[in-house]
Amino acid sequence: MAASVGDCIFCKIVRREAPASIVREDGSTLAFMDIQPMNPGHVLVIPKAHAAYVEDLPGEAVGPILEASTEISHALRTSGIRCEAVSFYLANGREAGQEVFHVHMHVIPRWRGDGLGLRVRTDRGHLADRKELDSLAAKIRAAMGRSAG
Numbered sequence: 001m002a003a004s005v006g007d008c009i010f011c012k013i014v015r016r017e018a019p020a021s022i023v024r025e026d027g028s029t030l031a032f033m034d035i036q037p038m039n040p041g042h043v044l045v046i047p048k049a050h051a052a053y054v055e056d057l058p059g060e061a062v063g064p065i066l067e068a069s070t071e072i073s074h075a076l077r078t079s080g081i082r083c084e085a086v087s088f089y090l091a092n093g094r095e096a097g098q099e100v101f102h103v104h105m106h107v108i109p110r111w112r113g114d115g116l117g118l119r120v121r122t123d124r125g126h127l128a129d130r131k132e133l134d135s136l137a138a139k140i141r142a143a144m145g146r147s148a149g
């Protein structure tokens with residue numbers, strides 16, 4: 001069940017009705033510290049407009065999320081916080097690990113041996129069949145209403 005704008009915790013943060021340690025704000029995005037960080041310095045970047053999924057956002061609201069995330073990534077690397085690399089992670093749907101149904105990009109400081117990572121299937125690493133890749137690409141193109149090339 002998707003939360004309505006009224007009881008969405010991230011909308012409450014946008015309205016300053018819930019506490020947050022704010023990192024960055026612009027006209028369409030807000031960034032703040034994750035209250036359950038995967039590593040110290042873990043930031044969430046959200047659109048100010050409520051939308052459960054990326055696809056529900058107006059087009060002009062999508063790009064600024066990555067722009068804000070990029071600026072924060074650069075800052076993390078120079079902040080003095082332990083950060084050898086940065087993961088951007090956006091869970092788009094429950095089965096992808098989304099827990100708060102207001103779009104949010106995780107920006108997470110990483111270092112060698114930090115123990116984080118996507119769990120992958122044991123058969124990952126075999127080269128996919130080209131016919132299968134072409135077939136999957138065709139389905140995605142068709143869904144977008146785009147032709148090949």
Ligand SMILES: [Zn+2]
Nearest residue numbers: 008011050102
């Ligand atoms: Zn919301």
